[in-house]
Structures are given as C-alpha cells and as structure tokens.
Amino acid sequence: MSYTADYGSFERLYQEKLRRGETSWSSGLAEREIIPCFLTDLLAAASIEHGGSVLEVGCGAGDLSFYLVQQGYRVTGIDVSPTAIMMAKSRAIANGADVSFMACNILDVPSLPLEKFDCVLDGLCLHCIVGADRDSFFQSIHYVLKENGLFIIMTMCGDPKGIRISSMYDECTRNVYNQSTAERYLGLAEDIIGEIQRANFILEYIKIVEGDAVSGDQDMLLCVARKKLKLV
Known part of the structure; x- marks a missing residue:
C-alpha cells in the first residue's frame, strides 16, 4: 500500500483548536492520565x-513541559505546529514559566x-512518525542527546x-x-524495542500499559533508553 505522511495536519488541528478557544491538545489529559499513569514512573x-536539561519532542501547547519545569528541570519544547508553539509561549508568559519553545520538525533537528x-522526552510523538521517517527520528534524538x-x-x-481505529488500520x-495519509504507527512492542536498540540506545526500563477496547485507549509502550557512548 502506497502512502504519504502529512505532519502539517497537526498545524491544521491546532488552528481549529485555537478558533474554538481551546488551549491544549486535550484539556486535562496530561493531569488526568499522562502524568500519573505514564510520566511519573518514567x-x-x-x-x-x-536541574538537568530536557527536550520535549512533540510538546504541543506545553502541558508536559510545564510539569517538567515544576519538577526542577531546564526545559525546551519543540513541535511541528507553529500554532501549538504560539499557544505554549502564551501560557508560559501568563504563568511566569521559564520554558523555551521552538516550532520545528524533529526530523530537522541536526540542522x-x-x-x-x-x-x-517523547511527548507522545513517536507513534505519529511513519515509514522511513522513523529512522530519521531516532537519528535526530541520538544527535541532540x-x-x-x-x-x-x-x-x-x-x-x-476500538472500532474507529480498527476501521482505519492496515x-x-x-x-x-486517513485515506492515503498515514497518521499513526501501531507497531508491536517488540518491534519498537528493536528499533530503539538498532538506533544505538540501551534500554534500561520497559513497561507496557494495556489499553481498553471499550474506551478505545491504545496499548502504550513506556521506555527509558540510554544513548550508547559511540555509534557502532
């Protein structure tokens, strides 16, 4: 099956959220689920x-970046959507949060x-990267660490x-x-782990959180991986 990636779709989604007066990807999701269920353990x-430096990739409007600052880290957030970054910067100013935000594509990070x-920190970005771009994604992460x-x-x-995702899945x-545009990659956990290892990372923590077919919540792979000292 031939397909394309359309990372610009996130900008269109954030523009629509801005028109509706929304200030984040999903109001309350970070506090309700992502932080207590995933990020705290990680x-x-x-x-x-x-005081360590953290780069959040796919930061959106900054929910997780703001939390990381509260935990005492020096944080930079990047996202492919300029509108999301504008929202994040506005929130940072309003709340006096010391966070740097930049609109860019993670695939362009080496330049x-x-x-x-x-x-x-992968801010729920990796599953949005598809095809050969995944190799470039891991190379960019390795480069910036x-x-x-x-x-x-x-x-x-x-x-x-869930029914909706199943109907769109190949x-x-x-x-x-979404038609011929690939929007998510739902790799098997063992295949994603293999990708991480081949990208010259050593896995130090692995956990799989099972999803729910009724709610449509997807299984989640949580990992902490360490950059190898040298590319091999």
Whole structure:
C-alpha cells in the first residue's frame, strides 16, 4: 500500500483548536492520565539530575513541559505546529514559566542550533512518525542527546483498540490511515524495542500499559533508553 505522511495536519488541528478557544491538545489529559499513569514512573526510572536539561519532542501547547519545569528541570519544547508553539509561549508568559519553545520538525533537528540535552522526552510523538521517517527520528534524538543521555519514550503500540481505529488500520504496514495519509504507527512492542536498540540506545526500563477496547485507549509502550557512548 502506497502512502504519504502529512505532519502539517497537526498545524491544521491546532488552528481549529485555537478558533474554538481551546488551549491544549486535550484539556486535562496530561493531569488526568499522562502524568500519573505514564510520566511519573518514567521520571523515577530515569533519575535525571535535578536541574538537568530536557527536550520535549512533540510538546504541543506545553502541558508536559510545564510539569517538567515544576519538577526542577531546564526545559525546551519543540513541535511541528507553529500554532501549538504560539499557544505554549502564551501560557508560559501568563504563568511566569521559564520554558523555551521552538516550532520545528524533529526530523530537522541536526540542522538546528540546539544545545545537547541530558534527556529527551517523547511527548507522545513517536507513534505519529511513519515509514522511513522513523529512522530519521531516532537519528535526530541520538544527535541532540549528550553522551550517555536518556531518551524517555511514551508511544502507542499493539493491535488497534476500538472500532474507529480498527476501521482505519492496515495490518501489513501497521499504520492508521486517513485515506492515503498515514497518521499513526501501531507497531508491536517488540518491534519498537528493536528499533530503539538498532538506533544505538540501551534500554534500561520497559513497561507496557494495556489499553481498553471499550474506551478505545491504545496499548502504550513506556521506555527509558540510554544513548550508547559511540555509534557502532
């Protein structure tokens, strides 16, 4: 099946949210689910030094970036959507939060004047990267991390849950499609783990959180991976 990726769709979605007066991807989702169910355990497993530098990839309007600042980290958030970054910057000013935000594509990171980070947080971005772009994604993460830096991963995985996702899913590519545009990759957990390892990371923590077919919540793969000292 031939397909394309359309990462610009996130900008269109955020523009629509802005028109509706919304200020984040999904109001309350970070506080209700992502932080208590996923991120808290991941940060404990990572043991990032207090004051360490963290890059959130796919930060959206900044929900997780603001939480990381509250935990004592120096945070930079990037997102492909300029509108999302505008929303994040506005919230940072309104709340006096010391966070840097930048609109850019993670695939372009090696060409950008970014510092090296102690940790990169996948802000639920990886499952939105499809096809050959996934190799470029991991290369970008490896590039922007300091030696021995940590990569925290939160990504959908497994067979599709719920009627809507199942109806858009192709078993051969394991992508979720909107017509011919691939919007999500629902790889098997073991396949995603293999991708991480082949990208020269050492896995230090792995957990799979089972989803729910009734609610449509997808299985989640949670990992902490350490950058190898040298590319091999």
